[in-house]
Amino acid sequence: MPDVFGRLSLNTMTTKGWTLRQAVEQTAAAGLPAIGLWRARVAEAGVEQAAKIVGDNGLRVSSLCRGGFLTGLDDHDAALEDNRRAIDEAAVLGASELVMVTGGMPDRDLVGARGRLADRLAELVPYAADHDVRLALEPLHPVFCADRAVISTLGQALDLAAPHPARTVGVVVDTYHVWWDPALAESVARAGAQGRISSYQVCDWLVPMAPDPLVSRGMMGDGIIDFSAIGTMVRDAGYAGDVEVEIFNETIWATNGVTVLETMKQRYRELVWPALDSPGADHSQTAE
């Protein structure tokens, strides 16, 4: 019998009130095998100490969030340097996937911003390759195109990744960002065929939205996303890695973390896992 929770990972942003140690220990206590880390949380503990805490609790690091913000006009060196530090940290943490939030528009020139992004990504790739860290390009929902990420679709992320090896540049499939995309099935299949799916992240799209779209993410089942449909695409694309739950939501942040973890496990079992586990699902990852 497959382990229902054998691929489930808590992203530390979901239980924002917890320290790194609390998040790691509670994740392990809940029987989950992996955790997704944000750099600020890691920095509070110190990178080496964070790696030790994770290791002592027997967890995998499913991803490190985040590098990126490579679209600025005047911060070329600083942006690259910060990304190299993120790569260093990922390497110390044993995180093979560094999530890249690519950056928004410093002016009205969207094409220019996308061009700078491509150039700076190319500058980072050798450093990432040297450290065995994959730059996981995350397309963000187009509502964030101006202020956070000029990459808005999975297809666009794959085009940006194309010049680089799949082991060094991947893509993130985050349900919150991609659910609306009419080309989603085709793009997920393409990502899988190229071996570029770095991470599958799940949370729901709430209706109505919160006033700030950044914190309008919901627990799976609380919104309109069909996790069965998207999970099937991801499974059929051959993805067998961890499934991270990353939720920005003021109500969830105000809730006791243990309760959040329990709800998350229940919703994952009901809504996310069945599609991943259907015939055709590859459990090799869970046996590691």
Added chain:
Amino acid sequence: MPDVFGRLSLNTMTTKGWTLRQAVEQTAAAGLPAIGLWRARVAEAGVEQAAKIVGDNGLRVSSLCRGGFLTGLDDHDAALEDNRRAIDEAAVLGASELVMVTGGMPDRDLVGARGRLADRLAELVPYAADHDVRLALEPLHPVFCADRAVISTLGQALDLAAPHPARTVGVVVDTYHVWWDPALAESVARAGAQGRISSYQVCDWLVPMAPDPLVSRGMMGDGIIDFSAIGTMVRDAGYAGDVEVEIFNETIWATNGVTVLETMKQRYRELVWPALDSPGADHSQTAE
């Protein structure tokens, strides 16, 4: 010398506080040739009377907003009937373009909603053709996919239009909805090549957004949209029709309408018109 304002149209939503008569008379007094009407505004005056007011003031009706909302589960007959009434009204008003806001998701089945939309569009096409009214499919920004329009990109709108004649099913290019799309240039060109551009609507994307994305539209120049870039695409695609300014914005709605019209003309002249007027622009429409 080309007439700077020879294609500029006020959408009645921009000066929401005005009655139909006020909007028409002020538009004419401002030297604009066209107006875009919302059905509720028309209904206040009565359709026949509205047509007379517009005609007496020598304006074109650049579009009628809106038909659509064709994705419901249980309202098939009522939705079609309402759309037939919208087509009737467009015909009486001499509006060749009926803007279609296609409708959102009544449940989690996005593919199903898109399928119902395609089916019901097909049912409406003969009626629209009989009345010489074009159904102008409007892709809405993906932030509205759940609650307003399951059509999120121009390419997707063109795919939906494809089975139908270009004279009966067109597409709307509204800068607020399409500016982020990495495939925009290609899709605008495709729309133009097919003769399907029903309307070019302009307003800006504000950063930060208003808490409700519906009313986060801004006056051109107040946000991050490059009207020169998109205007050039639309011009190069051969579009020579009216350019509607449609802004949902609480601050603008609280401003005196005459002031709004003046600002709109100034921003149009500075930011929108130059790209439309560059070499290659077709002024045939302005000579009508």
